[in-house]
Every structure is written in structure tokens, then in C-alpha cells.
Amino acid sequence: MDALLLQFLNGLDKGGAYALIALGLTLVFGTLGVVNFAHGALFMLGAFCAVTFNKLLTLEQIVLDPEQKTAWGTPLEIRTPYVEAWLGDFGVFLVNYSVPVSIIIAIPVMLLIGVVMERGLIKYFYKRPHADQILVTFGLAIVIQEIIKHYFGANPIPQSAPEIVAGSANIGAWLGLEGNIVYPWWRLVYFGFSVVVIGAVFAFLQFTTYGMVVRAGMRDSETVGLLGINIQKRFTVVFGIAAVVAGLAGVMYTPILPPDYHMGMDFLVLSFVVVVVGGMGSLPGAVLAGFLLGILQSFASMNEVKNILPGIDQIIIYLVAVVILLTMPRGLMGREGVMED
Amino acid sequence: MTKLLDREPVALLVFSAVILLMPLWLTPLGANYPDLLQKFAIYGIFAMGFNILFGLTGYLSFGHAAFLGVGSYAAVWSFKLFTMNVIPAIAFGVLFSGIFAFLIGYVSLRRSGIYFSILTLAFAQMCYNLAYSVLTPITNGETGLQLTLQDPRIIDRMFAPAGAGLPSTNFFGILMSGYSGFYFCAVVLIICFFISRRIFKSPFGLTLLGIKSNQNRMGYTGYNTRPYTQTAFVISGMFAGLAGSLLAVTDPLAGAERMQWTASGEVVLMTILGGVGTLIGPMLGAWLIKYFENIFSAFNEATLEQTFSFLPEPLAHAAVAISGLFVGEGWHLTLGVLFMLIVIFLPGGIMEGWRRLARWIGGGGGGKAKSESAAVAQPAE
Numbered sequence: 001m002d003a004l005l006l007q008f009l010n011g012l013d014k015g016g017a018y019a020l021i022a023l024g025l026t027l028v029f030g031t032l033g034v035v036n037f038a039h040g041a042l043f044m045l046g047a048f049c050a051v052t053f054n055k056l057l058t059l060e061q062i063v064l065d066p067e068q069k070t071a072w073g074t075p076l077e078i079r080t081p082y083v084e085a086w087l088g089d090f091g092v093f094l095v096n097y098s099v100p101v102s103i104i105i106a107i108p109v110m111l112l113i114g115v116v117m118e119r120g121l122i123k124y125f126y127k128r129p130h131a132d133q134i135l136v137t138f139g140l141a142i143v144i145q146e147i148i149k150h151y152f153g154a155n156p157i158p159q160s161a162p163e164i165v166a167g168s169a170n171i172g173a174w175l176g177l178e179g180n181i182v183y184p185w186w187r188l189v190y191f192g193f194s195v196v197v198i199g200a201v202f203a204f205l206q207f208t209t210y211g212m213v214v215r216a217g218m219r220d221s222e223t224v225g226l227l228g229i230n231i232q233k234r235f236t237v238v239f240g241i242a243a244v245v246a247g248l249a250g251v252m253y254t255p256i257l258p259p260d261y262h263m264g265m266d267f268l269v270l271s272f273v274v275v276v277v278g279g280m281g282s283l284p285g286a287v288l289a290g291f292l293l294g295i296l297q298s299f300a301s302m303n304e305v306k307n308i309l310p311g312i313d314q315i316i317i318y319l320v321a322v323v324i325l326l327t328m329p330r331g332l333m334g335r336e337g338v339m340e341d
Numbered sequence: 342m343t344k345l346l347d348r349e350p351v352a353l354l355v356f357s358a359v360i361l362l363m364p365l366w367l368t369p370l371g372a373n374y375p376d377l378l379q380k381f382a383i384y385g386i387f388a389m390g391f392n393i394l395f396g397l398t399g400y401l402s403f404g405h406a407a408f409l410g411v412g413s414y415a416a417v418w419s420f421k422l423f424t425m426n427v428i429p430a431i432a433f434g435v436l437f438s439g440i441f442a443f444l445i446g447y448v449s450l451r452r453s454g455i456y457f458s459i460l461t462l463a464f465a466q467m468c469y470n471l472a473y474s475v476l477t478p479i480t481n482g483e484t485g486l487q488l489t490l491q492d493p494r495i496i497d498r499m500f501a502p503a504g505a506g507l508p509s510t511n512f513f514g515i516l517m518s519g520y521s522g523f524y525f526c527a528v529v530l531i532i533c534f535f536i537s538r539r540i541f542k543s544p545f546g547l548t549l550l551g552i553k554s555n556q557n558r559m560g561y562t563g564y565n566t567r568p569y570t571q572t573a574f575v576i577s578g579m580f581a582g583l584a585g586s587l588l589a590v591t592d593p594l595a596g597a598e599r600m601q602w603t604a605s606g607e608v609v610l611m612t613i614l615g616g617v618g619t620l621i622g623p624m625l626g627a628w629l630i631k632y633f634e635n636i637f638s639a640f641n642e643a644t645l646e647q648t649f650s651f652l653p654e655p656l657a658h659a660a661v662a663i664s665g666l667f668v669g670e671g672w673h674l675t676l677g678v679l680f681m682l683i684v685i686f687l688p689g690g691i692m693e694g695w696r697r698l699a700r701w702i703g704g705g706g707g708g709k710a711k712s713e714s715a716a717v718a719q720p721a722e
Contacts, residue, residue, distance in 0.1 A: 035455060124685070130455060131401050135613055136684040138606065142677030150671055269462065269602055276459045311475030318463035318470075325456055326448065 006181050007298045009171065013187040013256060015294020016194030020249035021271040022278065022286035023198060024242035030218045030281045031235045034122055035130050037137040040268025041144040042243045045113060046106055046250025047259035048148055051157050053102035057083050057095050097162045099254055106251045107244055114243025118236050141265065149261040156258035161186040186255050193252050197245060198287055204241075205283075214238055218281075273321045279334025289332055293317050349538070356534050356621075360527045364520065372632055375519045380631045382526035383587045386533050388611040388623035390580020393537060395609075396618035397546060398573050399553035400450070403458045403605050404465025407445070408438040408578040410472070410600035412585025414479065417486045417595045424496040425508045427517055427525070427590045431583065438582020439575055446574035450567065453556070465605055472597035485596035510590050522591045529587060533580065534621075540576070541620055549573055581608075610676070614683055616692030625691050630676065637675055640668035 021043055028036045060079040068076040083091035094101060121140065125133045160166070165185035175181075205211035217224045217231040224231045250259070257263065274293055278285030299305065301313035312319075324331060345351050359366075363381065367373045372381075391405050412434035419430040449460040472480040480486055488507050497508070510517040512525055540546045551559045552566050559566050589595055598604070607630065615626025645664055649657040667675045687694050 121685075128688075132684060132688060134401070134455075134458075135609070136681055138609075139677050139681035139684060142673055143681065146671055146674035146677060147666075150666055150674070265603075269466065272459060273463060276456060280455070311471055314470035314474050315467040318467045321463045322448065322460060325452060325460055329452065329456075 002181055003302065003304075004299075005171075005175075006183065007302055008295060009181075009183050009187070011295030011298035012191040012291070013194075013294075014297065015291035016191050017249050017253055017267065017290075018271055018274045018294050019287045019290025020194050020197060021246055021267055022274040022290045023201060023283060024245045025271055025275050026278070026281060026283055026286040027201075027238055027242040027245075029275070030283070031214065031221075031238045032118075032122065032126065034125060035133050035137070036122070037134050037268065038117070038141040038144065039137075039242070039246055040264030040266075040271065041141040042110065042113070042246040042264070043250040043253075043267055044148065044259065044261065044264030045144065046110060046247025047254050047263065048152060048250075049106040049109055049247060050099050050102040050159055050251045050254045051152065051259060053105055054095075054098040054159060057081060057098050061085055099159055099161060099251065103248060103251055106247050110244045110247030111240045113247075114240035115236055117243070118239040122239065141268070145261050145264065152261065154261065156260040158258040159254040161189075161255035165189055190252050190256065194249070197248055201241070201245060202283070210234065270317060273317055277321050277324050277331050279331030282331070282333040285331060285333030293320060296320060352538065353531070353535060357531050360531055361524070363527070364523070370632075371636060375523050377631065377635050378520075378523040379526050379587075379591045380635075381628050382523065382530045383584050383591070384608075384611065384627035384631055385530050385624035386526075386587065387581055387584035387608055388615065388627040389533055389537050390577045390584065391608045392577075392612050392617065392619075392623040393540060393580065394573050394577035395612060396623070397541075397549035397553060398570050400453065400570065400574070401458050401609070402449075402461040402574075402577075403602065403609070404445070404461035404463070404468075405577070405581050405608050406602070406604035407465035407468040407600050408442055408581035409585035409588070409604065410468065410595070410597065411441050412438045412582030413589045413595035413599055414486060414585075415582070416586035416589035417488070417593055418479075420488060420494075420510065420589070420593050421486075421492040422495065424494060425510050426496075427510050427512050430510070430590060431529075431586045434582045434586025434589070435579050436582075438585065439579045442575045442578020442582075443571070446571050446578070450570050450574060462602055462605070465600060466602055469597055469600040469602070472600060480595070480597055483597070485594055487594045510593055517590050526587050526591070529583065530624075533583070534624075537580075538620060545569070545572075610680055612690075614680060614690055616690030619690070619692040622690050622692035629691070633672055633676060633679075637668045637672040638670070 021039060024042070025036060025039050028034055028039070058081045060081050063078045063080070064075040065078050066075045070076050081091065081095060083094055085091070087094070117140075121136065122133075125136060168182040168184050169188060171181045171183050205215055213224065213229055213231070214234050217229075217234060221231050221235075250264075253259075270293075271290075274289045275286055277293065278287070278289030297313065297316055300316040305312060346355065360382070363378055364373050367378070372378075387405075387409060391402070394405075395401055415433040415437040416430035419433045423429055445461065445464045449457055449464065452460060473482055490507065494508075512521075515521050515525075517525055548559070548564065548569050551564070552569060556566055585595075585599070588599070608627075611626040611630050612623040613626065614629055615624065616622025645661045645668065646657070649660040649664075652660060665671070667678075683690060689696070
């Protein structure tokens with residue numbers, strides 16, 4: 001029972017990441033009708049926003065202290081980050097909280113990247129076949145990936161979570177179970193964060209006039225255009241929002257998985273499977289399938305399961321995708337008439 | 342000229358001459374070494390086979406590398422168990438990948454469009470992950486499957502005792518390394534070209550093109566399309582398996598990374614770059630990518646500085662810094678940029694570029710590419 005609960009929790013953070021990326025993919029697909037293979041690269045760019053911010057914060061000034069000597073008799077070098085020297089305690093706080101704080105810079109950066117990408121490239125591909133869209137965004141993903149690799153190197157760059165949530169939470173004690181279920185705090189934070197972001201996106205679409213127009217456009221953009229609304233402009237903003245969602249998912253994921261240049265591609269393949277399982281064009285489907293597959297994956301990696309079906313943890317996601325696609329042609333919650341040519 | 346190339350013996354003769362003389366005409370390009378030439382031939386076959394599926398039926402498979410991997414493993418096992426002769430190895434590679442393609446195709450072809458892509462991707466990733474974990478006794482996991490001194494090699498043992506050291510692959514006594522390996526692959530490539538040309542010109546090929554342009558309408562005219570797409574899928578899987586077993590022939594080692602989805606993506610790149618649905622375009626794309634991979638990635642800072650040494654110093658520095666992004670480790674960037682440019686401006690790939698060039702020069706007349714344009718022409722809706 002304890003083991004089951006723990007595996008369930010383990011699935012939540014990964015499921016959160018899948019759900020966030022799949023949500024963005026579905027938003028772009030539902031509004032612009034574009035299959036965006038560069039979405040994983042946006043996730044990766046978000047993670048590298050956090051890395052860059054952290055690097056900037058930890059630029060150090062080196063002061064030689066003649067009072068203290070090292071073992072070799074030379075003056076001791078004291079390294080302090082500039083922000084700490086200038087801002088004192090607040091600087092220390094900033095360095096400590098660099099990952100969550102970088103959300104603030106990641107939002108405008110990702111929005112800008114998203115809008116530039118849509119206006120600069122994707123715009124020209126609305127009328128082209130899906131295969132062309134897949135291919136050009138795939139090429140773009142390679143380009144982004146290689147540029148990041150050039151500037152940040154090929155090795156993963158670990159980021160640390162703020163100290164206050166660095167340890168593990170004793171969840172067993174909260175729930176009154178006698179078993180000792182400990183679970184890293186940051187993963188709980190990530191789960192909570194993904195729920196908040198998903199909630200925010202849905203609230204935006206559901207309760208604002210802007211979101212209402214976007215939803216109408218997803219159903220029938222031509223008619224919305226005939227009503228005198230510049231739907232294209234709104235769709236561009238939606239693309240930006242999707243980029244922000246992917247970016248934020250990346251920023252917050254850095255303490256869990258040290259970012260490297262190909263993390264985007266790794267997640268992209270799985271997220272596509274998630275989108276298809278959830279049903280192309282269905283936002284709730286994407287979220288549901290994201291969490292479902294994340295949790296299933298973590299259950300499949302239990303030793304008890306692996307003893308019966310060896311290797312199942314490696315293929316469970318794909319297996320589920322195959323079964324669902326063959327039995328439910330539109331995925332879990334797909335709408336009729338989307339991508340059925 | 343065009344008419345002449347349309348005739349089969351002429352086309353085959355010209356093609357064979359171009360392929361077999363590759364060591365000659367590639368020398369000025371700096372690509373004349375056996376390793377690279379073998380890759381040209383092998384990946385040419387791979388892309389040609391992929392094109393039979395994607396180019397003719399329009400089904401975009403994102404898991405074709407799985408068949409390449411299966412072919413490699415089957416070939417290496419044939420080397421280990423039976424004989425170092427390459428013919429059984431190739432037969433096994435093609436056979437097993439054909440069976441695999443039949444099974445995967447049977448399931449995946451129930452759906453079309455992006456769903457088909459995802460299904461094939463899912464199957465390929467399953468093969469890849471299983472090869473690393475559960476199937477380790479067959480695939481030897483991360484180390485990769487290789488020859489050992491303890492291999493039984495039943496058939497070889499009947500004729501000669503085991504010698505010291507690892508034997509090498511041979512074609513009835515001719516060692517398959519260096520140029521002889523290349524010529525072997527080249528002959529196979531020519532045979533594949535012949536088969537693929539016949540498929541393109543056959544009623545079967547035309548039916549596949551019909552499926553590409555409108556599957557529903559093909560159904561209305563009374564065709565049951567599934568057997569056709571299934572056959573195309575199996576044929577293209579067998580081409581991939583053949584390429585995989587040739588990889589094992591030239592270097593008897595099979596690793597799971599050959600099946601990863603990036604490898605599947607690569608063959609898609611090759612096909613698009615060369616020209617989807619054209620007879621020789623995909624092969625040209627494969628050559629271009631393999632050429633870049635080998636030549637560009639060998640560049641380093643020193644060679645760049647040498648190249649730009651004629652410029653004044655600050656300019657040379659800038660030139661080295663910028664071009665340094667694109668070569669050496671960063672050759673993938675070149676590939677990505679090139680690929681994007683092709684998809685954006687020249688969706689028909691190299692072959693369309695060639696056609697446009699020919700039209701521009703000849704003022705309406707087509708050059709060599711005319712024979713291919715018949716193959717890509719879409720039937721009227």
C-alpha cells in the first residue's frame with residue numbers, strides 16, 4: 001500500500017511535465033492547426049532560462065584577503081557573487097531562490113520567442129501539409145538544440161532547488177500511515193505548480209472574453225474572422241502562451257533533471273504520444289493523458305511489476321499508446337473531425 | 342536525351358556507371374575513402390526503401406530505423422551462428438525485417454496521418470528500449486552485438502578449423518572490407534535501384550500513388566487499399582533490413598542506437614532533402630547528409646583559420662568564429678539550417694531544384710530530371 005502510494009506520487013511530477021508540454025502542443029494544434037515539433041525545444045529553452053539566470057546571479061567578484069593565508073602562504077581568495085556584494089541579504093535570497101525567481105524572466109523571454117517563432121516561420125506553414133510542418137519545426141528544433149549546445153556545452157548543468165524545499169517531506173506522517181513515506185519536496189512543488197499553470201490556462205480560456213474568442217476560433221476560425229475579429233492576432237498570442245507554458249515547465253523541472261541540450265527532444269517524443277493518446281485538439285484530454293501516462297510509467301517501474309513483466313517500465317507508454325489508438329481511434333477525448341483525413 | 346534515359350537498359354547502364362565510378366568522381370570532393378563510399382551505398386538503399394513507402398503512399402513512418410536495427414542484428418547472428426559468408430547474413434536480415442515490417446505494418450496501417458507516424462514511432466521506441474533492457478541476451482545491450490572467439494559458426498567449421506583471431510566477413514572468399522566491400526554494396530544498390538524503378542513504373546506503383554492522392558476515392562473505385570499499403574510497408578521494411586545487414590557486413594557489429602528515433606528522423610531528412618517521390622532523389626539526399634557528416638565534422642579551428650587566412654586579421658577572426666558554429670561538432674546545425682531552407686523554399690528537394698534549374702537553362706525543356714517528373718506528377722483530382 002505504501003509502495004503504491006509512493007509510486008503514485010512519483011508519477012505526479014513527471015505527469016505534470018508531460019501534461020504541461022502536451023497542453024501547449026494541443027493549444028497550438030487546436031488554434032493554428034500546426035503540428036509543432038519544436039515544442040520540446042521550447043521546454044529546453046525554458047530550462048536554459050533558469051540556467052542563464054543562475055549563471056548571471058553567480059558571477060563572482062574575487063577579492064584577495066591579505067589577513068587570511070592559504071596553506072601555500074598566498075592571500076586567500078574570497079569569492080562572492082556580485083549580487084550578494086551589492087544587495088546583501090536580498091542577494092543571498094535571490095541566489096537561493098534562483099529557480100523560482102527565473103520564472104519572472106522566463107515569461108517575457110518565452111513569450112517573445114514564441115511570438116517571433118510564429119510570426120517569423122510558422123505563419124508561412126498554415127496552408128502547407130502537416131508533413132511539411134512537422135519537418136520544418138523538426139529542423140528548427142535541431143537548430144535551437146545545436147545553438148544551445150554550442151553555448152552551454154553538451155553536459156547537463158545541475159540546478160539546485162531553494163534550500164527550504166531541498167529535503168524530503170514525510171508524507172506518511174501527514175496521512176497518518178505508520179509507513180515511512182518520504183518524498184522530495186521539490187517534486188511536490190512541481191506538481192502543485194503544474195496544477196496552478198494548467199488551471200490558469202483553462203481559466204484564461206474559459207472565463208475571459210479573449211479566451212472565449214480563442215475557443216470560438218478553435219471551433220471555426222473562418223466564421224470568427226467574418227465577425228470582424230482579427231483571429232490571427234489572437235492565435236499568435238496563444239502560440240506565445242503555449243511557449244510560456246512549455247518554458248515554465250522547463251524552468252521548474254531543472255532541479256529534478258539537470259538540463260542538457262537534448263532534454264527537449266526526449267520529452268517531445270513522449271509528449272506527442274501523450275497528445276495523441278489524449279486526442280488531438282482536446283485540451284482536457286492532453287492533461288488527463290499526461291498525468292495518466294506519468295503515473296502508469298511509475299507504477300510500471302515497481303519491482304513487483306517488473307518481476308512479472310520484465311522491461312515493461314521501458315515500453316509502457318508506447319504500449320498504452322498503441323492499445324488506445326487501435327481501440328479508440330480519436331484518443332481518450334478527441335473531437336470528431338480533427339486530423340481524420 | 343530524356344527519352345533515352347527513360348529506356349530501362351540505358352537508365353540502368355548510366356546508373357551503374359555513376360555508382361561504380363564513384364571512387365573516381367568523388368576524389369576531387371575529398372570523399373573517396375571506402376568507409377564513406379560504403380555508407381553512401383548503404384544509406385542510399387535505406388532512403389530508397391523509405392521512399393517506396395513515404396514517396397508513393399504518403400504514409401510518413403517515424404520508426405523505420407527499427408527495421409535497420411533488426412536487419413543488423415539478424416546479420417550479425419548469422420555471422421555468429423552459421424558462416425562468415427555475407428549471402429546468408431543478408432538473406433536473414435531481409436527475412437527478419439520483412440517479418441517485423443509485416444507485423445508492425447499490420448497494426449499501424451489501420452490508422453493514417455499523424456496517428457500512423459506516432460504508432461510506428463511507438464513501435465520503434467519499444468524495440469529500442471527492449472533491445473537495451475530485456476532483450477539483452479539477443480542484443481547484448483549497450484555494448485552491442487559483436488563477434489567473439491567462442492561463436493559456433495557451424496557451417497564454417499565444417500570446412501575449416503577455427504583460426505586464431507576473429508574472422509572477417511567474406512563473399513565466397515573475397516574479404517568485405519575496403520573497396521571490395523564498397524563494390525559489393527554498390528552492386529546491391531544497383532539491384533535495389535532496378536527493383537525500385539520497376540515498382541515506380543508498375544501498375545502497383547501507380548495504385549500506391551493513387552492511395553497517396555486520395556485514399557477514399559481509391560476505395561470507391563473498388564480497390565481494397567490495405568493490401569497495397571501493407572505490401573509497400575513490407576517492401577520498404579525489407580529495404581531497410583537489407584541496408585542494416587549491409588552495415589553489419591561492412592562492420593560486423595550491431596548496436597541498439599541504430600534503432601533510436603533520431604535514426605528514423607535521419608532517413609526522413611534524407612528523403613525530403615533529396616526529393617520525396619522521386620526515383621533517385623532520396624539517394625542523393627542520403628549522400629549529401631553522409632557527406633556533410635563526414636567532411637564537415639572533420640573541420641576544426643585550425644583548418645578554418647587556414648581557410649580564412651587571406652582575410653585581414655579581425656575579419657578572419659570573425660569569419661572563423663561564425664563558420665566555427667557550423668562545422669566540427671556543430672555540423673548538425675548546418676544540417677538543421679539546410680533542412681529548414683529546403684523545406685521552406687524547395688519542398689521538392691534537390692530534384693525539384695534540379696528541375697527548376699534545367700527549366701531555367703533550357704527554357705522549358707527538362708533535362709535529366711524529366712523522367713522523374715513523371716513519377717511525382719499527381720493524378721488529377
